[in-house]
Structures are given as structure tokens and as C-alpha cells.
Amino acid sequence: MPGQTQDFALANPARPRESPLALSVRRLLRGRSSRVALIVLGIIVLVGLLAPFIAPYDPSAQPDIVALKDLAPSLAHPFGTDPYSRDVLSRVIYGARLSLLIGVLATIVSLTLGVAYGAIAGYAGGWVDAVMMRLLDAFLSIPRLLLLIGVLVAWPRLSIGALVLFLGFTGWFGLSRIVRGQVLALKHAEFVMAARALGASRRRILLRHLLPNLVSPIVVAATLGVAHVIVLEAGLSYLGIGVPQPQASWGNIIQDGADQVATLWWMSLFPGLFMVLTVMTLNILGEALRDAYERRS
Amino acid sequence: MLRYLGGRLVQAVVIVAIVATITFALIHLAPGDPFSAVMDNPNVNERVRTTLRAQYGLDRPLPEQFVRYVGQLARGELGWSFSHDRPVREVLASALPNTLLLMAIALAGSFALGILIALVQVARRGSATDHALSAISLVFFSMPDFWLAILALLAFTYWLPLFPVGGAVDPVMHDYMGFGARIADRLRHLLLPALTLTVLAAPGVARYQRAALLDVLPADYIRTARLKGLTEREILRRHALRNALLPIISLLGLSFPALLTGAFFIEKIFAWPGMGLAVVNAIGTRDYPLVVGGVILGSIMVTVGSLLADLLYAWADPRLRAR
Numbered sequence: 017m018p019g020q021t022q023d024f025a026l027a028n029p030a031r032p033r034e035s036p037l038a039l040s041v042r043r044l045l046r047g048r049s050s051r052v053a054l055i056v057l058g059i060i061v062l063v064g065l066l067a068p069f070i071a072p073y074d075p076s077a078q079p080d081i082v083a084l085k086d087l088a089p090s091l092a093h094p095f096g097t098d099p100y101s102r103d104v105l106s107r108v109i110y111g112a113r114l115s116l117l118i119g120v121l122a123t124i125v126s127l128t129l130g131v132a133y134g135a136i137a138g139y140a141g142g143w144v145d146a147v148m149m150r151l152l153d154a155f156l157s158i159p160r161l162l163l164l165i166g167v168l169v170a171w172p173r174l175s176i177g178a179l180v181l182f183l184g185f186t187g188w189f190g191l192s193r194i195v196r197g198q199v200l201a202l203k204h205a206e207f208v209m210a211a212r213a214l215g216a217s218r219r220r221i222l223l224r225h226l227l228p229n230l231v232s233p234i235v236v237a238a239t240l241g242v243a244h245v246i247v248l249e250a251g252l253s254y255l256g257i258g259v260p261q262p263q264a265s266w267g268n269i270i271q272d273g274a275d276q277v278a279t280l281w282w283m284s285l286f287p288g289l290f291m292v293l294t295v296m297t298l299n300i301l302g303e304a305l306r307d308a309y310e311r312r313s
Numbered sequence: 314m315l316r317y318l319g320g321r322l323v324q325a326v327v328i329v330a331i332v333a334t335i336t337f338a339l340i341h342l343a344p345g346d347p348f349s350a351v352m353d354n355p356n357v358n359e360r361v362r363t364t365l366r367a368q369y370g371l372d373r374p375l376p377e378q379f380v381r382y383v384g385q386l387a388r389g390e391l392g393w394s395f396s397h398d399r400p401v402r403e404v405l406a407s408a409l410p411n412t413l414l415l416m417a418i419a420l421a422g423s424f425a426l427g428i429l430i431a432l433v434q435v436a437r438r439g440s441a442t443d444h445a446l447s448a449i450s451l452v453f454f455s456m457p458d459f460w461l462a463i464l465a466l467l468a469f470t471y472w473l474p475l476f477p478v479g480g481a482v483d484p485v486m487h488d489y490m491g492f493g494a495r496i497a498d499r500l501r502h503l504l505l506p507a508l509t510l511t512v513l514a515a516p517g518v519a520r521y522q523r524a525a526l527l528d529v530l531p532a533d534y535i536r537t538a539r540l541k542g543l544t545e546r547e548i549l550r551r552h553a554l555r556n557a558l559l560p561i562i563s564l565l566g567l568s569f570p571a572l573l574t575g576a577f578f579i580e581k582i583f584a585w586p587g588m589g590l591a592v593v594n595a596i597g598t599r600d601y602p603l604v605v606g607g608v609i610l611g612s613i614m615v616t617v618g619s620l621l622a623d624l625l626y627a628w629a630d631p632r633l634r635a636r
Contacts (some may be wrong), residue, residue, distance in 0.1 A: 025552055109567065129576075150324070150327060150328075151331065153324065153328055153333070154327070154328045154331035154332055155335075156614070157328050157332065157570075157612055157615050157616045157619065158332055158335065158608070158611075158612045159570040159573050159574050159612070159615055160570070160574075161574040161577065162573075162574070162577075162592075162607065162608045162611045162612070163335075163608065165592070165596065165604060165608065166336065166339050166604060166605055166608040167339060167598055167606075169595075169599065169601060169604045170339055170340065170342075170601065243455070247457045248462075250459075250461055251457060251458070251574075251578065253597055254459050254578075255581075255593060256596065257596060268464070270459070270460065274463075277463055277466060277467055277471075278467065278471040282468055283462045284464070284467070285459065285464075285514050288456075288457070288460040288463070288464070291457060291460065292452070292455050292456050292457075292460070295455040295457075296451060296452060296455040299451060299454065299455055300451070
């Protein structure tokens with residue numbers, strides 16, 4: 017009952033009204049599956065953050081390329097070793113660090129671009145909007161993986177920073193369409209008119225009045241976006257054009273064992289399990305956030 | 314209706330033109346040119362390099378190169394594939410039918426399977442079956458394409474050798490088989506890649522369709538049908554599903570990019586000789602013209618796919634048909 021919360025907020029000036037995002041997060045934590053997802057994701061993030069303290073071996077050390085290569089899982093090497101005698105568990109742990117980092121950074125890039133582009137198109141309206149949207153249609157009809165393959169093959173031996181930028185540059189199209197729709201819908205809302213009547217600049221209206229109303233869809237897009245980037249980066253690394261060796265990412269661990277899938281099954285199985293777990297928890301959280309947000313509006 | 318069709322067609326052409334511009338920019342923003350990867354080494358004579366570049370017009374000013382590029386594209390010329398020593402167009406044209414076959418089977422299979430799952434879920438909404446199917450869908454939905462394909466390969470060709478390891482036909486015996494045996498051989502090779510792609514695409518359909526069905530259930534006509542005394546089954550089949558068909562058509566258009574990228578990985582892992590395998594192998598050999606050709610063809614496929622879906626939508630929706 018929205019009316020009641022309003023009264024409650026008015027009656028208690030000491031307790032500021034909860035922001036929409038905080039409300040969504042509180043609703044989210046009520047669900048059992050999202051609580052479990054949050055814990056699992058928290059553990060994976062922690063593993064990534066503490067990688068140097070948790071990993072039993074140096075992830076890129078090749079201690080004995082003859083005697084210690086291609087070892088099946090054992091107590092000494094729970095996830096086995098790879099064809100270069102590196103410990104797969106340590107690589108998976110460091111892979112968590114890199115894959116999550118790439119996911120988050122690339123998503124920040126695409127959020128910035130997507131919000132800016134969508135807000136400008138929606139607020140400008142008219143032919144500017146029409147042109148910007150047609151351009152967006154074209155971007156959207158190039159499959160993201162193909163576009164990235166085209167780019168990455170042209171620039172061989174890219175640094176991880178550049179990879180992050182390219183993943184970010186190709187990930188904002190969907191979000192900017194959502195942002196544009198929201199801005200378009202809110203542009204003529206009374207609070208925006210009031211701000212305009214008070215002489216607020218365009219910039220101020222966009223940043224102070226419209227953007228806070230977009231936080232929820234942006235958070236949802238960010239959560240699902242990180243999941244998407246992790247899968248994409250893994251796919252590119254699997255194709256050999258993502259994270260360069262000897263750095264470990266979940267995708268290029270799988271690629272290291274790709275030639276001998278049948279004999280080195282542990283090299284595809286374990287990093288993949290971590291990847292699925294991460295992506296799944298992010299999907300659960302993203303959708304729970306969306307549900308919480310949509311129930312409110 | 315005609316105006317809508319015309320507008321949509323123009324839009325598709327504009328999209329392809331922009332895609333062509335983007336790929337041109339890609340080619341020319343990159344360090345070197347299409348020849349650098351294979352030609353810029355001491356083993357290749359300097360004169361050979363300059364001659365080849367002149368032949369391809371790479372020494373001309375950029376605007377002129379752009380006009381040439383667009384002209385070539387319009388005629389379907391995509392350049393020369395170094396690794397195959399054949400025109401890119403021929404390499405892709407011979408691989409395309411295999412990819413389309415894989416995608417068509419997976420499209421039909423995943424929509425059938427996805428809609429079926431959604432119907433079962435909605436018929437028993439809130440039950441343990443509903444929750445279990447949701448959970449299973451989510452697991453498969455979260456799986457990277459290439460990982461599931463590797464697991465399928467591992468499980469059903471090595472551990473449980475039900476299917477051949479890869480390729481489209483048996484490399485040795487196929488030519489000696491009779492007609493019936495040849496078809497059986499092809500099917501045996503097709504089944505596992507097609508099933509994998511189906512399983513990858515189905516959860517998305519199921520999740521989407523479940524939501525679409527739940528959206529129509531509160532409608533007044535559903536309540537009317539219930540009051541008329543129809544069984545829950547009949548309501549779902551005759552009223553809910555019919556009205557939830559339009560979202561299916563929208564999803565059809567949206568599912569092409571994912572299906573295509575899925576096919577890329579699956580073709581690589583099962584050595585299925587389609588355009589995905591051709592392009593992925595071209596990455597390894599740095600055969601840039603073939604990669605770019607694949608990007609352009611893939612984008613055209615997606616554009617045409619969503620155009621067809623829109624046309625289907627316009628035809629299926631009486632409100633749009635009347636216009």
C-alpha cells in the first residue's frame with residue numbers, strides 16, 4: 017500500500033524515505049533463492065579477491081613440463097594439471113579474479129555509454145532521436161560475438177585493458193534503448209516541468225531529476241550485463257583471441273585443454289562449473305531485482 | 314500494410330549499409346591491412362607485396378577505397394580467402410547450407426521444446442514441477458554455448474560412444490555407402506550438434522513463453538472461458554496459447570543472433586562444416602578477409618531473420634494486417 021508508506025515517511029521525518037534502489041534490494045533479500053545466490057556470488061568474489069592467499073600454486077609456474085603435465089585430479093592437484101604442468105585449481109582461482117574484473121569493468125564502460133546515448137536520444141527527441149535509434153538498430157543487428165571477432169582478429173595481441181574497452185563498446189546498445197524509453201516517458205512528467213519552470217538547465221534536469229529515476233533499470237542491466245560479458249570473454253578466450261597467455265581466465269583454461277578434450281576432461285569441466293555458477297547467480301539476482309522493481313512501478 | 318512492408322524493407326537496407334560502413338572502418342582502423350598478417354614477413358618479396366596491394370587498391374585514398382568496397386559488396390564480392398585460396402564468397406556459400414540446416418533444426422526444436430515446457434509449467438503453476446523446470450531452464454540458460462557443447466562431445470562420443478566424434482559424414486566410408494546408408498550417416502552426424510544447439514536455445518524460449526502465458530491469464534476472456542466451464546487444459550490450448558503466439562513471433566526475430574553465435578561454437582567443437590567453422594578456423598590462420606566476410610554475412614542473416622519475423626508478425630496480427 018503506497019499511501020501508507022508515504023504517510024509513515026511523513027510522520028517520521030527522522031527516518032528519510034527509502035530510495036527506490038534500497039527498497040528493491042530489501043525486497044530482493046526476502047527471496048530465498050536470491051539470498052543463496054548472493055552468498056554463492058559473494059564466495060566467488062571473495063575467492064577472486066583473495067586469489068594470492070588461496071591458490072595453492074603459482075598459476076603460471078611450469079614446475080616440471082615433463083613429469084607434472086596432464087595429471088588427473090588428485091590430492092596434490094584437486095583439479096589436475098594442464099599440458100604445461102600448471103595447477104588447474106590455481107588457474108581457476110586466478111581466473112575468477114580476472115573474469116569478474118573484466119566483467120565489472122566492461123560493464124561500467126557500457127553503462128556509461130548506454131546511459132549517455134539513451135538519455136541524449138530520449139531527451140532530444142525529434143529527428144536526432146530518430147537517427148540515433150536507426151543507428152542503434154544497425155549496431156544491434158551485428159551479432160556481438162561476430163563484431164568482437166572482427167575487431168580482435170584485426171588487432172592481434174591486445175592488452176586486457178583494450179579487451180575490456182572493446183567488450184564495453186559492444187555492450188551498451190540494449191541498455192541505451194531502455195534508458196531512452198524511460199527518459200521519453202518521464203520527459204513530460206510534472207516534476208520535470210516544475211524543474212524546468214524553476215529555470216533548471218537541461219544538464220541539471222537530466223542528471224538530478226531523470227537519472228535517479230533510471231537507477232533501477234540500470235542496476236538490473238548491469239547485473240545481467242556482467243554475466244553476459246563473462247560468457248563472452250570466456251568464448252573469445254576459448255577461440256584464442258581473448259585473454260592472452262600466460263594469464264589465466266576461465267575461457268583460456270578450457271582452450272588449453274581443447275585439443276584433448278577426451279583425455280584432459282578436468283580442464284573443461286572445472287572452470288566451466290565455476291563459470292556456470294557465477295553466471296547463474298548473476299542471472300538470479302538480476303531477475304530478482306527486476307521483479308522487485310517492476311512490482312513497485 | 315504495404316507502407317509498413319516498404320518502410321521495414323528500407324530500414325533493413327539501411328542497416329546493411331551501416332554494417333558495411335562499420336566493417337570498412339574496422340578494416341582500416343586496424344594496424345596494417347588485410348595482407349599484413351600473411352604477407353609482411355621477409356620471405357615475401359617486396360615487389361609481390363606492393364603489386365598485390367595495388368591490385369586490391371590498398372594504395373588509393375580512403376574515400377576511393379570505400380566506394381570500391383561498397384561496389385564490391387553490392388555485387389556480392391567479399392575478397393580473397395588466403396587460407397582456402399578461393400574467393401571468400403565461394404567458401405561461405407559452400408558452408409552456408411550446413412549452418413542453415415543446423416540453425417533451422419535447432420530453431421524448430423527449441424521453440425517446440427520451449428513452448429511445451431512453458432505449457433507444462435503454466436498448467437501446474439506454483440507446483441514443484443513448475444519450480445524444478447524453472448531451475449533446470451535457468452541452469453541451461455546460464456551455460457556458455459561452447460562449454461555445453463564440449464560436455465556433450467565428452468559425454469556422448471567418448472564416455473558413452475553413441476555418436477561419431479565430428480564432421481558431417483564418415484570421412485572414410487561415406488563414399489562407399491548406398492543411398493540409404495549415406496542419409497543415415499548424415500543424420501547420425503547431424504543429430505548431436507543439432508540437439509546441443511536445441512538444448513541451448515530452448516530455455517530462453519521456455520522462460521519467455523512462460524512469462525507471456527502468465528501475462529494473458531488474468532485477461533477477461535480467460536475468465537469468461539473458465540466460467541463457460543472449459544477445462545484448464547482447453548483454456549490454455551485454445552485461448553491462452555493463441556494469444557501468447559505473438560510474443561513467440563517477436564522472440565523468433567530476437568533469437569537469431571544467439572542461435573548464430575551458438576552455431577559458431579557448436580560447428581567448431583563438432584567440426585561441422587558450416588560458416589562458423591570456416592570463420593573460426595580463419596581466426597587461427599589470420600585469414601582476415603574470410604573473418605570479415607563472415608561478420609558481414611552473419612549480420613545480413615540476422616537482419617533478414619528479424620525482417621522475416623516482423624513480416625510474419627504483421628501477417629499474424631489482425632490489427633496490423635488491417636492497416
